[in-house]
Amino acid sequence: MPPGTLTTPSQHVREKRRRRRAEILHAALRAFRDKGYHATTLEDIADQLGVRKAALYHYFPDKEALLYDCHAAGLAEVHRHVAEARTQVSARERLAFLIREHVRVMTETLAGSSLAFEVSALSPAHRAEVIDARDRYEHALRDVIAQGIAAGEFHDVDPKIPVFAILGAINWIARWYRPEGSFHAAELGQQFADQLVGGLARR
Amino acid sequence: MPPGTLTTPSQHVREKRRRRRAEILHAALRAFRDKGYHATTLEDIADQLGVRKAALYHYFPDKEALLYDCHAAGLAEVHRHVAEARTQVSARERLAFLIREHVRVMTETLAGSSLAFEVSALSPAHRAEVIDARDRYEHALRDVIAQGIAAGEFHDVDPKIPVFAILGAINWIARWYRPEGSFHAAELGQQFADQLVGGLARR
Numbered sequence: 001m002p003p004g005t006l007t008t009p010s011q012h013v014r015e016k017r018r019r020r021r022a023e024i025l026h027a028a029l030r031a032f033r034d035k036g037y038h039a040t041t042l043e044d045i046a047d048q049l050g051v052r053k054a055a056l057y058h059y060f061p062d063k064e065a066l067l068y069d070c071h072a073a074g075l076a077e078v079h080r081h082v083a084e085a086r087t088q089v090s091a092r093e094r095l096a097f098l099i100r101e102h103v104r105v106m107t108e109t110l111a112g113s114s115l116a117f118e119v120s121a122l123s124p125a126h127r128a129e130v131i132d133a134r135d136r137y138e139h140a141l142r143d144v145i146a147q148g149i150a151a152g153e154f155h156d157v158d159p160k161i162p163v164f165a166i167l168g169a170i171n172w173i174a175r176w177y178r179p180e181g182s183f184h185a186a187e188l189g190q191q192f193a194d195q196l197v198g199g200l201a202r203r
Numbered sequence: 204m205p206p207g208t209l210t211t212p213s214q215h216v217r218e219k220r221r222r223r224r225a226e227i228l229h230a231a232l233r234a235f236r237d238k239g240y241h242a243t244t245l246e247d248i249a250d251q252l253g254v255r256k257a258a259l260y261h262y263f264p265d266k267e268a269l270l271y272d273c274h275a276a277g278l279a280e281v282h283r284h285v286a287e288a289r290t291q292v293s294a295r296e297r298l299a300f301l302i303r304e305h306v307r308v309m310t311e312t313l314a315g316s317s318l319a320f321e322v323s324a325l326s327p328a329h330r331a332e333v334i335d336a337r338d339r340y341e342h343a344l345r346d347v348i349a350q351g352i353a354a355g356e357f358h359d360v361d362p363k364i365p366v367f368a369i370l371g372a373i374n375w376i377a378r379w380y381r382p383e384g385s386f387h388a389a390e391l392g393q394q395f396a397d398q399l400v401g402g403l404a405r406r
Contacts, residue, residue: 161386161394164379165372172371183364191364198402 021059028066033113037067037121068126070115075133077105082140091148092201096193103189106173114174138163154200166196224262231269236316240270240324271329273318278336280308285343294351295404299396306392309376317377341366357403369399
């Protein structure tokens with residue numbers, strides 16, 4: 001076995017734990033989406049995974065911790081995309097990339113869950129953290145539009161308004177999207193990007 | 204007095220009643236927006252108007268009737284705009300007109316209230332009626348986009364997706380808009396129309 005593929009037992013355990021954690025989060029998201037956060041119990045989530053409730057406590061102390069981790073996973077992704085978008089050559093490409101990727105987070109990572117509407121159930125500390133991460137993401141989107149205006153790529157508008165339109169269109173996906181439906185995430189992301197970025201661009 | 208301006212007493216009474224009704228609806232919308240539908244009482248609405256609760260019963264039997272009338276007023280307006288839009292010369296102009304007017308309904312008629320999220324509190328008959336009127340509006344928007352595609356004005360896309368983006372952007376207004384804020388309805392409507400229609404149009 002070449003040295004680079006050597007896997008110590010603890011790495012193996014860590015990887016298994018990481019995958020299990022992701023499975024639990026995904027089951028939680030589906031349950032929150034289908035029944036609503038308040039009506040969902042830890043038993044529902046354990047049932048979906050075919051395990052006993054006690055098995056979940058190795059990973060999450062309570063339901064709020066699961067909700068927080070769902071938020072944190074989605075927000076970590078969109079913030080990673082903000083960093084990745086810097087390599088795109090124009091503001092127009094950066095914005096289209098961010099919209100496509102955010103649509104993928106809504107449809108895949110968050111499984112079409114309306115998580116974006118559920119901050120009131122978070123603990124005060126977690127709520128403040130989630131709102132802060134959202135605000136920073138909103139500002140990052142405004143910055144991309146402001147850069148596009150400065151570069152002459154976009155019409156001269158108050159960047160707040162197109163960012164509200166973009167976030168509204170994307171967050172609304174939770175209202176109608178079903179993973180088993182006929183729209184694929186990639187197609188949806190591309191169409192949203194074409195519509196929402198194209199309308200800002202100078203001809 | 205020229206004959207055209209002659210007003211019979213019953214017309215005068217009807218007009219006064221219509222205005223009073225509109226004032227009550229507007230006070231109800233503000234209260235629903237600020238406190239949420241469930242937390243709002245008829246006393247809150249009467250207090251806002253400086254009248255006693257009993258005075259409201261001349262117009263509305265209960266809180267659900269007020270909620271239903273708020274929905275009905277907004278939906279009647281958007282359906283009137285669908286009819287009015289027919290006089291616009293192109294699908295592009297029709298769609299821009301409908302977006303501008305819908306933004307005005309959200310910000311003015313509905314005072315930035317998140318009414319669009321509150322159908323579960325309606326009686327089953329009212330709920331079915333509201334959902335049906337919404338569905339017809341959604342289909343009218345899809346028809347305008349399909350007409351634009353057929354006329355070669357818009358890119359060839361599945362009209363459902365841009366309609367979801369448009370309704371998401373507009374309904375999301377309730378999440379951030381405050382009537383006392385710095386954005387005017389007309390400016391907002393124009394920017395939404397430019398962004399959401401412009402991105403569909405063939406260059």
